[in-house]
Amino acid sequence: MKKCVAFLFGILLLAGCKSKNTANKKFIVSGTITNGPDRMLYLEEIPMSTMERKVVDSVKPGKDGKFELKAKPGESSLYDLRYALQLDPVAYLINDSSPINVEASTGQNNGYDYTVDGSMASIQMKIFIAYFNKELNRYLDLEKQIVANGSNDSIEAHLENERTRIADSLKSFTIKAIRDSKNPALAMFELGYFQTTANNPDMKLQGLRNKEVSRIVNNIAAEFPSHTGIAMIKNSLDAQLQKPGNWVGQMAPEIVMNDVNGKQVSLSGFRGKYVLVDFWASWCPPCRAENPNIARIWEKYRTKNFEILGVSLDKPGEKEEWLKAIREDGLTWTHVSDLLSWNSPVVPLYGFNLIPYNVLIDPNGMVIAESLYGPELEEILAEVLK
Numbered sequence: 001m002k003k004c005v006a007f008l009f010g011i012l013l014l015a016g017c018k019s020k021n022t023a024n025k026k027f028i029v030s031g032t033i034t035n036g037p038d039r040m041l042y043l044e045e046i047p048m049s050t051m052e053r054k055v056v057d058s059v060k061p062g063k064d065g066k067f068e069l070k071a072k073p074g075e076s077s078l079y080d081l082r083y084a085l086q087l088d089p090v091a092y093l094i095n096d097s098s099p100i101n102v103e104a105s106t107g108q109n110n111g112y113d114y115t116v117d118g119s120m121a122s123i124q125m126k127i128f129i130a131y132f133n134k135e136l137n138r139y140l141d142l143e144k145q146i147v148a149n150g151s152n153d154s155i156e157a158h159l160e161n162e163r164t165r166i167a168d169s170l171k172s173f174t175i176k177a178i179r180d181s182k183n184p185a186l187a188m189f190e191l192g193y194f195q196t197t198a199n200n201p202d203m204k205l206q207g208l209r210n211k212e213v214s215r216i217v218n219n220i221a222a223e224f225p226s227h228t229g230i231a232m233i234k235n236s237l238d239a240q241l242q243k244p245g246n247w248v249g250q251m252a253p254e255i256v257m258n259d260v261n262g263k264q265v266s267l268s269g270f271r272g273k274y275v276l277v278d279f280w281a282s283w284c285p286p287c288r289a290e291n292p293n294i295a296r297i298w299e300k301y302r303t304k305n306f307e308i309l310g311v312s313l314d315k316p317g318e319k320e321e322w323l324k325a326i327r328e329d330g331l332t333w334t335h336v337s338d339l340l341s342w343n344s345p346v347v348p349l350y351g352f353n354l355i356p357y358n359v360l361i362d363p364n365g366m367v368i369a370e371s372l373y374g375p376e377l378e379e380i381l382a383e384v385l386k
Helices: 007-015 120-149 153-180 182-200 210-223 228-240 285-301 317-327 347-350 375-384
Strands: 027-034 043-045 054-059 066-071 078-083 089-092 102-106 112-117 256-258 263-264 274-280 306-312 333-337 357-361 367-372
Touching: 007 306, 027 078, 043 066, 054 066, 078 182, 089 102, 089 112, 089 120, 089 182, 112 120, 112 182, 120 153, 120 182, 153 210, 182 210, 182 228, 182 285, 210 228, 256 333, 274 285, 274 375, 285 306, 285 317, 285 375, 357 375, 367 375
Parallel strands: 027 102, 274 306, 306 333
Antiparallel strands: 027 066, 043 054, 043 078, 078 089, 102 112, 256 263, 274 357, 357 367
């Protein structure tokens, strides 16, 4: 997912003139996919303000695998190429130039190997992913060696030191890559990629804290002041960090919705317990990335007067996608939804415009914290659930 060697940074710097302005130019992606399935191929935009994929064009590649897809002009944004019925994309792309060409073929584990021509930001993103994955695999191999080591303290200490070194280098590499990026979508992708990986509890990496994330986003916003998606994220983070009193110290507004079985559930029904109200959706990649951390915390504290109420912003007619995400992510706490997505009354009621978002409520119904993720969530729970 990331990269950390000097010659790669040299590539980033040599390639780093300002992105071409594609605001008035259609984004055209063409190319060839060898041995792809006989299905529709989608070009999907992933707006950074919501991270909700949306199909902008589709085509069924010819027998020779050739295709062409188009998107409307717009500000710098992340896209992917994905076949129908497949979760993993063929390629990730950025619309810094047009047209661009993608050549792909099936690789290991049903994945795809691909190359991109014509889009420097897409090439840099691919390099970033490849190097980070390589270093992450080294990190995970060391974890296996530590588990298999047994009781040799000196070997374990050496392995732990090397693992810590790799973790620190990945973090430093990512921060430098973001700072050196000449494209706002690329910078935000690098930030999100690191955070998603680091906050996965199975990785045992240390993610950036909210204040660090806010500082980085503020810097990106200052570098690209006309980018509306980054401005939205910046404003949301500023509101959450600089105005923690939005809900902290106030009574949590009532929530009444149906659960997965159609039974009405109310937030006030959990009075007498600490409750984490978690706003999420099955279509939200950052939410799905945070779910393993919440599931781990749930297993640790579920017997200590603690409950979780998952409030989904899934869309009308997509109940099955919501239920499937609950099953796949192992979310064994109470879940409710009105299946109205961003039109749900809970959005203006709690005043958030990004998910995941959460509030922690004490046994009296008072909000004691909000916007808690990764280690910050566990730290405050360890304090209040002694």
